[in-house]
Amino acid sequence: MQAKTTILSLPKEEFVHPGTRACTGCGLAIAYRVGLKALGKDTILIVPPSCLTVLQGLFPIASTKLPCLNVTFASTAAAATGILAALKTQGKEHTTVAAWAGDGGTSDIGLQALSGAAERGDNFIYLCYDNEGYMNTGVQRSGTTPIGAITANTPFKGKLQQKKEVPAIMAAHNLSYVATCSAAYPLDLFDKIRKCIDMPGTKYFHIHIPCPPGWGYDPRYGIKIGRLAVETGYYDLYEIVNGEFKLTAASEKLVEKRKLIPVREYFRAQSRFKILTDAQIEDIQKQINTKWERYYKKED
């Protein structure tokens, strides 16, 4: 087991200039800053249209200090393949290729290219930052918007369908590494990136990203809400290493504690869930409890 990184041992070198165009309290700004520290200087990034495109700045000014290729919405993972192929012909296989895409760009329009690259076993890290909607275009529903969330195009009834389980889809590609993370636990993200960086083939990260304007909460509560998602057992932090599933970090601790915060607290802290009835919340609570009973049993 590698030593856990702390705020004191985190590398000092910054790859994101201060003063990005992210919204106040943006969870992505945290994950991106720490994630790039983990990826390091010898990295080429790929970014499709998303909040990150905006965060990075407007030509000719860029907030990212690493080389970065902006690509079309549906082509992120294929672009990673292209850069890898070029690097291979140039003998630069030491360079890390990392794609950062939003949840719409991953679970919806980018899924085909991602599946293709993963099936080919292309050696790169794909990071999906999941703020649970098309936040950059004004908060429309995506494949990963959770049930019950009000968005700009599910305005009254909230989203009626379940969140698409992209990490499970990616795990079905038999990847060497699949992990879930949260902007509320940036050091966990750092450690997980460092852990898998030399593993073969495609590595997939799914990062839960609290979004103040999209989720409806005061920007200062982003970390609190991100943590609530984990501590209520609603969003789980785990790794799937060569097919082996394991809860990690704060979620792993929950197994030891065997005590979850009621999910109501997570829902009631955000205005996007305001139409969820007590009965619906109770129903979701039951699903969470069932899921966690399975985790406890596995541990026993």
Add this chain to the structure above:
Amino acid sequence: MHIIENGNVAAALGVKLCRANVIAAYPITPQTPLTEKLSEYVESGEMKAEYIPVESEHSALAVCIAASSAGARSFTATSANGLLYMHEQVQWAAGARLPIVMCVVNRAVGAPWNVWNDQQDSISQRDTGWIQMYCSDHQQIIDSVIKAYWLAEKVSIPIMVCYDGYILSHTYMPFDAPDQEQVDAFLPPFKPDYALNTEKPANLNTVTLPDVRMDVRGELAHGYMEIRYLLQEEMRAALAVAAEAEKRFADIFGRGGDPYIEPYLCDDAEYIAVGLGSLTYQLRVCVDALRKEGLKVGVMGVRFYRPFPDVAIANALKGKKGVIVFEKALSYGYEGALVSDLKSALYEHLAGTGDLPMVQNFIAGIGGRDIRTEDLTQTLRAATKSRVAKEPVWIGLKL
């Protein structure tokens, strides 16, 4: 070395001789034998390149865009709906000024499904900012691929090398496959001004504002409009660079001619048939027959469609009695795209001079409908006699 092979192999050989670094492709008829051949070259070790069997055409061009951005000479090929599925990426490659070469093995587009030849696929990509070259035989296919890499890398604009599906892609003809040394002498290794690298980071294709903007050093950087204006200007300037490519090519390989048009018996002709691709070689047979009847006819192939060689075309057609444009595609709701462009060039350069020829438009071979040489000859003969009332006229239509 002279060999007998099909058109797809001619293209594949050209790509191999150009030492492409990265090849990405998705199967579509009639392009498949071309990319199968490339996979064979790479897998056997005969060609040193990365061959990526992607999951879609959109990704095929994505791989080329990214590889080219990272400094690799890139190639893909497609046909019909594959090209249409790429459309977003086609525009992107041009906007990003990447010298990708793509063979378009011309095929009709759906719906309804049709796998046979016409040119609606590449013609529909006319306004994407790509250079388009059209080939009439196998020699032109292999030569065009080689010239295309030199030109694309010189002007930083991607190039489509278009040739007719089946008629050229699947037929066997003798042609000269140049020596590697000759090609190496013609085409230096790809060295872009900037390629993605970790020593000198840059953020490519970022959001660019409508107006110019100051960078951190206080220097003005282009707005979106300036970037797009330069694409147009450099596309027009590419016409002269294409002539340079043709001359360099002729010096090394000992063949070539006019880079823009390919005239046949045009000097003394009163009427000239115009077209793109293999159809113009079929029209030579008609012209030969009509010459025996005493009709002064010629045929002119347009080799370069974008940038449009308006001056060369206007000069070639100046003072002729009639121009008859045959097309395997059209801009629905009006007429063939080529005839519109041609008329615009004639108006621009010849209006008011008294040298403006009459122009007629015929549509043929849509969806692979057999183009009978007798029908073409008859059409051409009739077009020299009088103007047909309703245009464009569809040849061989059974309604």
